[in-house]
Amino acid sequence: MPEFSRADDTFHHVPVLMPGPPGALPPPEIIDDAIKKLRAILYPSQGPNSKGYKHTDLNLVLRGRLELTLAFLWLYAGEGYTEWGKKADIITKSAGKGAWTSCQLHQWTIAFMKDSANLPNAEYGKFTESILDDEDLAQEIHMHLQSLSLLHEIHDSR
Structure with a gap:
């Protein structure tokens, strides 16, 4: 299981670029690896001889963002790794969100693929x-x- 920060830490957006020419999309191997890592975070296994997964203590905002990211990557990979932007728009619209969330989804996804410890946490609940x-x-x-x-x-x- 990778080390990652919990929902009470802030998300530090660091501009990230994928290998290759500017604007290049991540290769399928990186997409598939990110899907596996997201599944491990959201649905950790109870063990080799058990069905189901363990409950995680992620807050609702972080869980929602990770699930959007996972759904986006599943759709993108499942439809032949084509139309990156269109797939992000489909996922955000299905979640009842708009263009801003679609842009955020791109950033969250790329940041996570560059470093799986870089999770899209929120500041909600930080102010006591x-x-x-x-x-x-x-x-x-x-x-x-x-x-x-x-x-x-x-x-x-x-």
Whole structure:
């Protein structure tokens, strides 16, 4: 099983290029290897004599992105390694997403094929403090609410 960062780490996008001329698509061997690695991350085996797979502790955002990447590579490989962009668009549209996600899917996929530890993690859940934990802001809000209450009382007494 490859070493990879968990969902609580951030995804660091590093521009990556595949071997060959600019814009060259990855060869089938790299695609097939990436499919195997993604399956191992998403559906790790329980062992040689067991059916099924172990549960993973990936967060929903990371799991969704990895599943999109895997579906994209399956479709691309299954249809003869042709029409890279069209296959990405099909997968993102089937997930109810648009062109931005399709571009992200390209980046996630290429980054993963260059280094299988480079997972498309999200920042979601990284912020454990509420903005209301800022004492100055909380005090300002409290004062404002009190002033509204006083205005309401003055208006009612007339």
